[in-house]
Amino acid sequence: xxxxxxxxxxxxxxxxxxxxxxxxxxxxxxxxxxxxxxxxxxxxxxxxxxxxxxxxxxxxxxxxxxxxxxxxxxxxxxxxxxxxxxxxxxxxxxxxxxxxxxxxxxxxxxxxxxxxxxxxxxxxxxxxxxxxxxxxxxxxxxxxxxxxxxxxxxxxxxxxxxxxxxxxxxxxxx
Numbered sequence: 001x002x003x004x005x006x007x008x009x010x011x012x013x014x015x016x017x018x019x020x021x022x023x024x025x026x027x028x029x030x031x032x033x034x035x036x037x038x039x040x041x042x043x044x045x046x047x048x049x050x051x052x053x054x055x056x057x058x059x060x061x062x063x064x065x066x067x068x069x070x071x072x073x074x075x076x077x078x079x080x081x082x083x084x085x086x087x088x089x090x091x092x093x094x095x096x097x098x099x100x101x102x103x104x105x106x107x108x109x110x111x112x113x114x115x116x117x118x119x120x121x122x123x124x125x126x127x128x129x130x131x132x133x134x135x136x137x138x139x140x141x142x143x144x145x146x147x148x149x150x151x152x153x154x155x156x157x158x159x160x161x162x163x164x165x166x167x168x169x170x171x172x173x174x
Contacts, residue, residue, distance in 0.1 A: 015055035018063040019048060025064070025130055026071055032125045033075045035114060043078065047071040068130070068140045072122060079118065112162035120155035123148050 026047060030040035047070045051058075058066055113121055119141070126137040127148075138148045 013055055014060075015051055015058050015063065019051065019067075022064055022067055023048075026067060029068065029125060029130055030071060030075070032113070032129055033072075033122065034078075035110070039078070043071055043074055046074050050074070062136065065132075065136050065139055068126070068132075068136075069142075072140055076118075108163060109159070112159045115162060116155050116158055120151045120158070123151040124155040124159070127152055 023044065026044045027040065030043040030047075031037060034040040034043060047067060050070050051067055113124070116124065122141060123137050126132045126140060127134065132140070134145050134148050134152075137152075138145045141148065
């Protein structure tokens, strides 16, 4: 059964009715998380498949939060799987002594986001890119609101420092 057939069913469930308008937001969030359009499209497709298979488990509430939770869990599983594989990287001629020049471009912001720990990047994207409330972000990440606020504050500070060209502070171990 294709997507058009689902759209034409008169007795569509809440999940099926609400999926289509949320696809652009899911795609945007997935692309920001995966930093690869193909991987992001796979994440969105897997999210939609899981949501349709488990639609009987959705008993009301915010569909967007439910879908973002599924997508985030799938991304975490994907990253866990990738961490078990060897990393192959292209070695470039870069002067390590030169400070990264910050022009505030999208590429610079993308690089700054890539430097953030996954939990901070996730909450920053949920709150700033998707416009979710702290409560919704906390529900999606499965953490208390205070943790969301802390992660968001640290993420913003680290991204601001990166854009201003500051070197990260090293902690002194005593």
